Structures are given as C-alpha cells and as structure tokens.
Amino acid sequence: MPLETPTLVVRELARHGYNAEREAVTLIAGAADPETTLARAVEHAGADAFRVTADDVRAVLDGGPNATDAPVSTPDSPAASERAAGDPSTESSAEPSVDPSTSTGDSTAVEGTAADSAPPETTESPSGRRSDPSLRSLSITGDMTGQSTGTGEYADFVKVFKDRYEKLSRQLRGRVNHRPAEAIQSMSGGSDAAMVGLVNDIRSTASGHWLVELEDTTGTFPCLVMKDRDFAAGVDELLMDECIAVEGTLSDDAGIMFVDSMHWPDVPRTYRPNTADRHVQAALISDVHVGSQEFMADAWHRFADWLHTEEAERVEYLLVAGDMVEGVGVYPNQDEELDIVDIYDQYEQFSEHLKEVPGDIEIVMIPGNHDAVRLAEPQPGFDEELRDIMDVHDARITSNPSTVTLEGVNVLMYHGVSLDEVIAELPAESASYDDPHKAMYQLLKKRHVAPQYGGHTRLAPEKQDYLVMEEVPDIFHTGHVHKLGWGKYHNVLAVNSGCWQAQTDFQKSVNIDPDSGYAPIVDLDTLDMTVRKFS
Structure with missing residues (x-):
C-alpha cells in the first residue's frame, strides 16, 4: 500500500501495533520510499518499543537512501504481532459505562456532541481516532521552572x-x-x-x-x-x-x-471568555496518585479505553493538575498505605499508565504537593530525571501554577493547596469541600491563587509574585481537595476535577470522602462541560 500521506503512515503503523511521534510520521511520509522507511524504522525501534520515534526514522534515513539494499524484517513478524496483541493502546474496546453529570448551581454541563464532519486532512490513531494536528495550537505562559531566585533573605x-x-x-x-x-x-x-x-x-x-x-x-x-x-x-x-x-x-x-x-480586583462582570474556532475538547483531571494502594487502576483503564473510542475523538488535549503519584512521606504513616514504596518506581508506573492514552493527544502536566518537587509555591516543573521518565507522548511539563492556551482558550492550571486555607478561613456558604468551585470563586475575586502568607500554604519568595492572576483566565482548573465541583464565575469556568484514588485511611481520619474516577470534558468552542464517570 503506498504511504503518500501521514494518515496512511499512522494507519499502517497502527496495523502492526505501533504508535509514533508526529515528527516521525512526517519524516516517513516525506521519504523517497515510505514503505521501506517505515519497515526499517520499526526494526530500529525494536519489538519491545511502544512507539516509533523521529530518531528511529532519522537513523534509517541517515544510513543511505532508506537502506533499501539491506534486508528488512517485516513488521508482521511474530514478535511484532505478539507485542501488538498485548498492547492495550492498540486494542479496540467497548465504551465504558459512563454517567454524564448534570448542571448544578450557575454552572454549565451538557452532553458533548461530535462535529458534523471530520477535517479533510486527518491522522488516525491505532484505535481509529481522527485528528488534524495542524489545526492545534498550544502555548504556555507563567512557567517559572528554572527561574527561581529566592534565597530566603x-x-x-x-x-x-x-x-x-x-x-x-x-x-x-x-x-x-x-x-x-x-x-x-x-x-x-x-x-x-x-x-x-x-x-x-x-x-x-x-x-x-x-x-x-x-x-x-x-x-x-x-x-x-x-x-x-x-x-x-x-x-x-x-x-x-x-x-x-x-x-x-x-x-x-x-x-x-x-x-x-x-x-476587590475581581473578574469584570462584563468579561467574555475566549473560545476555540472549531469543535475540540480537553479532558481535565488531577490527583492520579499512582503508588497508593487506593489508586483506581481499573477506572484509569476504562478512561484510557474510552479516549480511544470514536465518541472521544474530539478530545485532543489532556491537562493533569498535579499529584501524578502518591509520593513518599507526605503525611504520617503514609508508608503503610503505599503499593509502591520507591518514588522513582511510582513515576515509572505512572508513565506506563500514561502510555494507555492515545498518542495523538497533547498532554500538559503540573506538579502538586505529593509530587517530587519543592512544596513551596510556585512549584517549578520536575527535574530532568523525572521528565525523562514521564516523556510519554512528548508530554509537556510546566510549573504550578501556569497558564496553558489551547487554541486561544486560556486555562489557568493550579494544583490547589491554598483551597484548604480558603475553606478553613471563610464561612461555609462562601467556601466548602462539598463545593470546591466556590472556594475557587474567591481566588478569582482576589485575583491570586494563594493570597495568605504564613498559613497552611507554603509560599516561596521570588523576584516576582508568580501567583497573581494578571490576566483573567477562561478556565480555572484545580485539584488537590479530591472533590468534584464546577461552575461559572463572571463567565470564567472553574473546575475542580476530583481524583483517581479511593478513600485512604488517612482521608477517613480527616473526614474526606473523595470523588474518584471522574473526567470533566470541556468543549473549547463553547466552554460547556460534560462529566464522565469511570469508577
């Protein structure tokens, strides 16, 4: 089969059980002999590889005109077929049982709808998802990783x-x-x-x-x-x-x-949020807590499987608002509730779970208080060793907080430790764990994600205050409190996305009943939201 377009390259790779970096697909499609280049790149990647990388393709191209004079082992070899059969990212699955949430308060929640027709130029993932990466735009502002100057003076x-x-x-x-x-x-x-x-x-x-x-x-x-x-x-x-x-x-x-x-600085009542020019969606999640005995692996698998379905083909972005892993020594006697006791092994396992997500989804992650970064906010992104572990699908890692702009829509991502302080200090009708989005309204009103110094939230002195909301976000995404809540404050969509961890003994001791296994899905063209349940 001639491989003249990226779509056909992706489809052929998927047929043999491989995912691929976007640049790798482009290089194969543009080669003089795409079929041979693909076969040689797969051979270079090896049977145990999850995806074909741009470096694999370059290694083939740099070796001559596709090294056509060298013998090629076919991707249909038993090893490749065996690997594909065992790779959940290449298997089709039935849609999981889901429970779309309904609107509460002044928030908006609607059932997501598919676009009328697919773009003319699309790439297709191993599960049949169609997307056109050329239509996407993603940028990050406010990332203070590598910019820390505070000495404590x-x-x-x-x-x-x-x-x-x-x-x-x-x-x-x-x-x-x-x-x-x-x-x-x-x-x-x-x-x-x-x-x-x-x-x-x-x-x-x-x-x-x-x-x-x-x-x-x-x-x-x-x-x-x-x-x-x-x-x-x-x-x-x-x-x-x-x-x-x-x-x-x-x-x-x-x-x-x-x-x-x-x-108050506040969000102007006349504020009108930005929206995308096409029907595209983002999944907002947080607090995965891999490494905990209560990590809900089955719910995660169902979520990842759903992302491979046609119903989820418009989900092109995944934003993770901190606490990828359970961490070590975060609270008293935590070691008794750990399934994985080594922090690096926790991140390795998280990376394995991230591989289940379709490779064509853009992923952005910030750290949280359970992650292996400093506790004081703002928190820089992970160090190079952890970034290397979590480089699945070229995931982008930025600081907590950061603003991620998806096709013109500004999403302020903040893990949310200060929500504990807001809820403790303010009257219950203004902020509570049952309605975490109302505590987020207070932060929007104050235009600062962690205004109070010297309390529960650790704040680091820097050359500037990275925690000020200088610009009004279109979406404010937090986690941390393990409660699901959302609503609109002066047209800003505030979402606290729950967690992927069942109730731990520690949470029982402090009366936390988590909302687990939920995935808020936001339509970036309307800022309407659907909540899907996978637990």
Missing part, C-alpha cells in the same frame, strides 16, 4: 510582596482616587479618602464593627467597617495579605477612615 520577601502590590493595585486604581498611606496620614479630618493596600490586620471592635488595617509601600492605615453597612459581610471573606481598595471619610482627628465602599 528578608529582602526577597519584601520584593515579592511589593510585586504583588504593584500588580494588583494597578487593577484597582482606576476605580478609586487612591492616595498612599503616608499622604492620607497628613490629610485633615473629615476629608474624603481612598486607599489601595494589602490586608495587614483584621480585628473586631467591642461594638462588633470591623477594623481592617491596610498596608502599601509607604505605610499602614486603619479603616473601620461599620457592622450595619451592606458590604460588611465582605469582611468575613477577607484573607490576610490580599489586595483591596476602600473609599471613605476620615475621622475628625484623621486617625481612621470610616469605610463607605470596598473593592
């Missing part, structure tokens, strides 16, 4: 908070007639005043009013919020170190500001 902490203040105050100064704390201190009593600052202290008075001390780069100033004001409930949602703006009137002695209004 006091000056580093000052630098990061100054950067936070500058970035967030720019979003607020257009709403109020801001004056620095130093200037307000010199104003006369009874004057109108406004200030943008970081929350330095919050305390209640004997009469039940709230005293909020704000700090900017020139000093601090106390602001009194009377309990009977209609915005006073907003004080209950304040976190230390977040940035707000207040307007009010100075007392007669000019020693305090009586607050008339409060403002």
Whole structure:
C-alpha cells in the first residue's frame, strides 16, 4: 500500500501495533520510499518499543537512501504481532459505562456532541481516532521552572510582596482616587479618602464593627467597617495579605477612615471568555496518585479505553493538575498505605499508565504537593530525571501554577493547596469541600491563587509574585481537595476535577470522602462541560 500521506503512515503503523511521534510520521511520509522507511524504522525501534520515534526514522534515513539494499524484517513478524496483541493502546474496546453529570448551581454541563464532519486532512490513531494536528495550537505562559531566585533573605520577601502590590493595585486604581498611606496620614479630618493596600490586620471592635488595617509601600492605615453597612459581610471573606481598595471619610482627628465602599480586583462582570474556532475538547483531571494502594487502576483503564473510542475523538488535549503519584512521606504513616514504596518506581508506573492514552493527544502536566518537587509555591516543573521518565507522548511539563492556551482558550492550571486555607478561613456558604468551585470563586475575586502568607500554604519568595492572576483566565482548573465541583464565575469556568484514588485511611481520619474516577470534558468552542464517570 503506498504511504503518500501521514494518515496512511499512522494507519499502517497502527496495523502492526505501533504508535509514533508526529515528527516521525512526517519524516516517513516525506521519504523517497515510505514503505521501506517505515519497515526499517520499526526494526530500529525494536519489538519491545511502544512507539516509533523521529530518531528511529532519522537513523534509517541517515544510513543511505532508506537502506533499501539491506534486508528488512517485516513488521508482521511474530514478535511484532505478539507485542501488538498485548498492547492495550492498540486494542479496540467497548465504551465504558459512563454517567454524564448534570448542571448544578450557575454552572454549565451538557452532553458533548461530535462535529458534523471530520477535517479533510486527518491522522488516525491505532484505535481509529481522527485528528488534524495542524489545526492545534498550544502555548504556555507563567512557567517559572528554572527561574527561581529566592534565597530566603528578608529582602526577597519584601520584593515579592511589593510585586504583588504593584500588580494588583494597578487593577484597582482606576476605580478609586487612591492616595498612599503616608499622604492620607497628613490629610485633615473629615476629608474624603481612598486607599489601595494589602490586608495587614483584621480585628473586631467591642461594638462588633470591623477594623481592617491596610498596608502599601509607604505605610499602614486603619479603616473601620461599620457592622450595619451592606458590604460588611465582605469582611468575613477577607484573607490576610490580599489586595483591596476602600473609599471613605476620615475621622475628625484623621486617625481612621470610616469605610463607605470596598473593592476587590475581581473578574469584570462584563468579561467574555475566549473560545476555540472549531469543535475540540480537553479532558481535565488531577490527583492520579499512582503508588497508593487506593489508586483506581481499573477506572484509569476504562478512561484510557474510552479516549480511544470514536465518541472521544474530539478530545485532543489532556491537562493533569498535579499529584501524578502518591509520593513518599507526605503525611504520617503514609508508608503503610503505599503499593509502591520507591518514588522513582511510582513515576515509572505512572508513565506506563500514561502510555494507555492515545498518542495523538497533547498532554500538559503540573506538579502538586505529593509530587517530587519543592512544596513551596510556585512549584517549578520536575527535574530532568523525572521528565525523562514521564516523556510519554512528548508530554509537556510546566510549573504550578501556569497558564496553558489551547487554541486561544486560556486555562489557568493550579494544583490547589491554598483551597484548604480558603475553606478553613471563610464561612461555609462562601467556601466548602462539598463545593470546591466556590472556594475557587474567591481566588478569582482576589485575583491570586494563594493570597495568605504564613498559613497552611507554603509560599516561596521570588523576584516576582508568580501567583497573581494578571490576566483573567477562561478556565480555572484545580485539584488537590479530591472533590468534584464546577461552575461559572463572571463567565470564567472553574473546575475542580476530583481524583483517581479511593478513600485512604488517612482521608477517613480527616473526614474526606473523595470523588474518584471522574473526567470533566470541556468543549473549547463553547466552554460547556460534560462529566464522565469511570469508577
């Protein structure tokens, strides 16, 4: 069969049980003798290989004009056929039992629909998935991997908070007639005043009013919020170190500001999200926890099998928001709940599970608090040794947090450790584990993924504050709390994607009942979402 197009190359490789890198497919299709090049590249890869790489093809091409004078072992050899039969990525399977979730609250959830027709130029995966890689675009911003400069010196902490203040105050100064704390201190009593600052202290008075001390780069100033004001409930949602703006009137002695209004950086109510120009989908998952005795391998296999079906052919992106493995020494007596006790063996096993995902899907991963990176946020991406282990399907690894732009749609990926702090500090109606997306709304309102310093969330001092949401995301994707929740906040889709780990003894001890084996699927052209259950 002539192999004039990438589609035919992929189909022929799949017939013999091999996946391939996109560049490898292009090189084979463009060779003078594609059939011989393919056969020789397969021979070079070896019977135990999962995929044919570009290096395999180059090795053949660099050896002469496809080395046509050399004997070729056919891909139909017993070894190749045997390998294909045992490779789950080459087997067709029935669609797993799924349970599309319905809409809750102000969120949107609809059953995904297939496009009316496939693009004219497509590649086909071993399972028959059709896609056109030329239509895709993926870029990453905010990756601080390799950019860490913090030494732990006091000056580093000052630098990061100054950067936070500058970035967030720019979003607020257009709403109020801001004056620095130093200037307000010199104003006369009874004057109108406004200030943008970081929350330095919050305390209640004997009469039940709230005293909020704000700090900017020139000093601090106390602001009194009377309990009977209609915005006073907003004080209950304040976190230390977040940035707000207040307007009010100075007392007669000019020693305090009586607050008339409060403002947050927030997402503008008029915000309109970006969408893709074609019907394409992204799967959002997190907290796989390979290595745990409670890792749900069967659910993962069903998910991977489903990705190979025609129903999932529009899923072209897979975003993993941290905790690929269970880790070691993360919580007390964790070793008693480990199925794999070596951290590198955990990543090797995770990589094996990742091989089940169709090779034409673009994969992006960030670390979490169980992963083998520093705990302090922002977390850089994995070191080279772990990247080499997890290089399946050319997966892209970036820092926590990072913004991934998929065909014009900006997805802010953050693992979500600060959600614990938000839920602990704020009233239950504002943030809870049962509705993790509401805690995410608070972070969107504050335009910072981890505003409070010195609490549960470890924050690293860097040359800049990488945790500020300078741009409004179209999708905000988190994990960590092992609860499924989603909704829209000022048109931003907030998704906490659950986990792939059943309840552990430790989780029982802290009353965590996880939502396991779910895969939120987002239509990038509409930002509608379907939740599929595989457990």
